[in-house]
Amino acid sequence: MELHKLTLTEVAKMIHKGEIRPHEVLIDVFKRIQEIEAKVRAYLTLIPDKAYDMARDAEDAIFRGKKDILTGIPIAVKDNICTKGILTTCASKILYNFYPPYESTVTSKLLKQKYILTGKTNMDEFAMGSSTENSGYHITRNPWDLERVPGGSSGGSAAAVAADECIAALGSDTGGSIRQPASFCGVVGLKPTYGRVSRFGLVAFASSLDQIGPITKCVSDSALMMNVMAGFDPLDSTSAPLDSADFTEFLGQDIKGFKIGIPKEYFIAGMEEEVEEAVKQAIHLLESLGCIPIEISLPHTEYAVATYYIVATSEASSNLARYDGVKYGLRSRGEDLLDMYMKTRSEGFGQEVKRRIMLGTYCLSAGYYEAYYKKALQVRTLIKKDFEEAFKKVDFIITPTAPTAAFKIGEKIDDPLQMYLSDIFTISVNLAGVPAISIPCGFTQNGLPIGLQIIGKNFDEARILQLSYAYEQATPWHKMKPNL
Amino acid sequence: MQYEAIIGLEVHAQLLTESKIFCSCSTQFGAEPNTQVCPICLGMPGVLPVLNKKAVEYTIKTGLALNCTISPYSRFARKNYFYPDLPKGYQISQYELPLCENGYLEITIDGEKKKIRIKRIHLEEDAGKNIHDPSGYSLVDFNRTGVPLMEIVSEPDIRSPKEAALYMKKLRTILRYLGVCDGNLEQGSLRCDANVSVRPLGSQEFGVKTEIKNINSFRFVEKAIEYEIKRQIKLLNNGEKIIQETRLWDSFTGTTQSMRSKEEAHDYRYFPEPDLVPVLISEEWKEKIIKDMPELPDVKMERFTKDYGLPIYDAEILTEEKSLAEWFEEAVKLGGKPKEISNWIMVELLRLLNEDGKDITSCNLKPSQLVELTHLVEKNIINRNTAKEVFEEMYKTGKSAESIVKQKGLTQISDDSIIVEVIKEVMDKNPKEVERFKNGEEKLIGFFVGQVMKLTKGKANPKIVNELVIKILKE
Numbered sequence: 001m002e003l004h005k006l007t008l009t010e011v012a013k014m015i016h017k018g019e020i021r022p023h024e025v026l027i028d029v030f031k032r033i034q035e036i037e038a039k040v041r042a043y044l045t046l047i048p049d050k051a052y053d054m055a056r057d058a059e060d061a062i063f064r065g066k067k068d069i070l071t072g073i074p075i076a077v078k079d080n081i082c083t084k085g086i087l088t089t090c091a092s093k094i095l096y097n098f099y100p101p102y103e104s105t106v107t108s109k110l111l112k113q114k115y116i117l118t119g120k121t122n123m124d125e126f127a128m129g130s131s132t133e134n135s136g137y138h139i140t141r142n143p144w145d146l147e148r149v150p151g152g153s154s155g156g157s158a159a160a161v162a163a164d165e166c167i168a169a170l171g172s173d174t175g176g177s178i179r180q181p182a183s184f185c186g187v188v189g190l191k192p193t194y195g196r197v198s199r200f201g202l203v204a205f206a207s208s209l210d211q212i213g214p215i216t217k218c219v220s221d222s223a224l225m226m227n228v229m230a231g232f233d234p235l236d237s238t239s240a241p242l243d244s245a246d247f248t249e250f251l252g253q254d255i256k257g258f259k260i261g262i263p264k265e266y267f268i269a270g271m272e273e274e275v276e277e278a279v280k281q282a283i284h285l286l287e288s289l290g291c292i293p294i295e296i297s298l299p300h301t302e303y304a305v306a307t308y309y310i311v312a313t314s315e316a317s318s319n320l321a322r323y324d325g326v327k328y329g330l331r332s333r334g335e336d337l338l339d340m341y342m343k344t345r346s347e348g349f350g351q352e353v354k355r356r357i358m359l360g361t362y363c364l365s366a367g368y369y370e371a372y373y374k375k376a377l378q379v380r381t382l383i384k385k386d387f388e389e390a391f392k393k394v395d396f397i398i399t400p401t402a403p404t405a406a407f408k409i410g411e412k413i414d415d416p417l418q419m420y421l422s423d424i425f426t427i428s429v430n431l432a433g434v435p436a437i438s439i440p441c442g443f444t445q446n447g448l449p450i451g452l453q454i455i456g457k458n459f460d461e462a463r464i465l466q467l468s469y470a471y472e473q474a475t476p477w478h479k480m481k482p483n484l
Numbered sequence: 485m486q487y488e489a490i491i492g493l494e495v496h497a498q499l500l501t502e503s504k505i506f507c508s509c510s511t512q513f514g515a516e517p518n519t520q521v522c523p524i525c526l527g528m529p530g531v532l533p534v535l536n537k538k539a540v541e542y543t544i545k546t547g548l549a550l551n552c553t554i555s556p557y558s559r560f561a562r563k564n565y566f567y568p569d570l571p572k573g574y575q576i577s578q579y580e581l582p583l584c585e586n587g588y589l590e591i592t593i594d595g596e597k598k599k600i601r602i603k604r605i606h607l608e609e610d611a612g613k614n615i616h617d618p619s620g621y622s623l624v625d626f627n628r629t630g631v632p633l634m635e636i637v638s639e640p641d642i643r644s645p646k647e648a649a650l651y652m653k654k655l656r657t658i659l660r661y662l663g664v665c666d667g668n669l670e671q672g673s674l675r676c677d678a679n680v681s682v683r684p685l686g687s688q689e690f691g692v693k694t695e696i697k698n699i700n701s702f703r704f705v706e707k708a709i710e711y712e713i714k715r716q717i718k719l720l721n722n723g724e725k726i727i728q729e730t731r732l733w734d735s736f737t738g739t740t741q742s743m744r745s746k747e748e749a750h751d752y753r754y755f756p757e758p759d760l761v762p763v764l765i766s767e768e769w770k771e772k773i774i775k776d777m778p779e780l781p782d783v784k785m786e787r788f789t790k791d792y793g794l795p796i797y798d799a800e801i802l803t804e805e806k807s808l809a810e811w812f813e814e815a816v817k818l819g820g821k822p823k824e825i826s827n828w829i830m831v832e833l834l835r836l837l838n839e840d841g842k843d844i845t846s847c848n849l850k851p852s853q854l855v856e857l858t859h860l861v862e863k864n865i866i867n868r869n870t871a872k873e874v875f876e877e878m879y880k881t882g883k884s885a886e887s888i889v890k891q892k893g894l895t896q897i898s899d900d901s902i903i904v905e906v907i908k909e910v911m912d913k914n915p916k917e918v919e920r921f922k923n924g925e926e927k928l929i930g931f932f933v934g935q936v937m938k939l940t941k942g943k944a945n946p947k948i949v950n951e952l953v954i955k956i957l958k959e
Contacts, residue, residue, distance in 0.1 A: 081530075235532060324573060
């Protein structure tokens, strides 16, 4: 059996029944990695030795009767999530040698269940990008078409899941960085409600927008992951003081009568016809399953991208100030302190990161703060209100995840504005803080996956997963595998 | 032309919390470099701050003591600038919504009371320390990074260096009373920056101000401001302009030197700290803090004058330090007479403590011992001069007054017959003086008393000696 192809739900069940042992799964996953990683290049760091140690720990735990849902499951982690003693670079040269002396809260929770870390996945540097082409190390290719990008910034995680180079993965989402690559790679990606999952140990890009979430092969896998990942963390002041929930609670339940909102602002010119068609088909299917489609309006949608690029870059300009060559990471030689700072940061950061630092620094500068940052915060409040209003009328909002399927490598790299627009449907969600998922909803004629975005009310992930599961079970998309 | 100085002070006070403001590292002063650090205060990637509630409480306490409005809703903000001692590249501080606003502190100058308004009090984190090694390397000690720091900003209500010094002194007293800061300028747990400008007397407009930093001792508060005022007046008198700038006080030369001009000033790019949620201060929390507030120096002073009938001067000195006031009250509670105890403290105890560079909390002498000593004097067991000697001994050794008196045989001679014997001996030895006295030189009484005290090694009861000398000489 090709164990690497199984879903988390399947592998966990087999491990629990004693039908397979964690190291068998791991061997299979690493065999797969060996075969195709040279093509896909989803990982920045692979840690086979450590992974086998972890598999042994998992088996030990199972032997002692301590079986948890993630025990022995090979999982890949995005390289901006700190893993103690394991290289964590954020795909940046400036952190080329950074081995965190601490563990992120999320991976601590995974560790407690004796998961197996396969390695750290590639990404756009500091999560800034939509194609993983901004990695300071190498690009990652889309498993469905090696000439195309996997999306970003969690492109490595999405590609690794799509290519069966792990059973599941962790990503992070600041403006669509889980959902858009999930959409491009034909997998499931959930951005939880802001505050649902602890950010402690997630290297900050934009603190008020960042969330860690799962990228998985199917909906129930995401629910299982969330059961472990979510919950209040005293180390993160912005984490929600909520008891942990069972995200699988509603899986398989009827979705009759769910009101699904279709925002008219989201079906815009510039969207690929095939994408629009696939999403409309999906809405029809949901309707046939008993959902009630309702046209809604999110009137401030057109300001979302501008607002996002002010809020996110402003926060980033401050969050990335710590990479100064003094304490860790890259230090370039300089004549004096200022020269050392400038050389370190000039040499350590890539183009896109520098662009955003400068943009954010500008937005926060004396004389511009009111016109940019403050104004952006005001618009952000309006965008949030759009969603509040909409959710008075509907239970979910359905949109495409991205306006296009995966684009070609190099196609947009020199045109940042075009690149930014690929997140046009996902960005508002981060500004509002609400949860959203991307699930596969079809393929283009070229065989590229298309993603459906389902946005829910705050902390309503379990219902999002319920709706997603119902759709998934009625469609064949999640069973399709790329031909590598 | 006559000029008037306009002074505002920005005071930074390190809070006496056990742990740092955003992590659980110790705040202890003087540890080996970089031994009180963790990923959070080192600003490592991905870590997050968690606010120390105690630090907020201490700030509210200070705000209440300084008559401020406590904001029900307050926010932290990031102050962005690059410096090696600032590991995150920004300082978490407060900008738009500080914890406390619009208060005042009352000083007494030349017997008059004056209110100095407090503009705001906010909470922030301290930076580390750069150490410039003689080998040419610059090193950073991050132990201090993240120690809670309270910034107290006054309105420009101060008009003279002396007022500034009084303000600082009073502020320090209050902070120490509250137990929120130990107020040590030399160690930097209390720091003072002064905004100074001058204007022609009678003018309503403010002149161009300079900011004086690095005032690292109490006596320099007055000196630095004094120098700066003179410097500015001299410039104006020479027809020159004052440049808005930051100047550093140099205690070696006794001058201020330009550090950076307004044009070179940082643009700190303040914005709300997204890693922390707003601080909400409920009425209940505030009430709870008010309940825990100690009696403040002004109130205590008033009470001392009323309840104990002390002169204002005594009450002021006794209430300058809470521990001293408590020491005094303990002694009174144990039966000491207030004025008597006050005299002993002010004349003897403070002198000895001062000589030793100690404060009352590290003093061997207990209030009960002083009370015992005053009782011995009252009961004429020892006289006042002997008591001073006993006091010093008690202060040094911590032994009881009685045991010292016994050990040294200092018991006062109050027995008339013994004293009469000695007086007669003195008269026998000094017939000329007896003669002169009898001829009307009454001031010689002092001489005879002195001789008697000398022969009794100071143990005779001086009052009795005095009476008996007069009586016998006049016989």
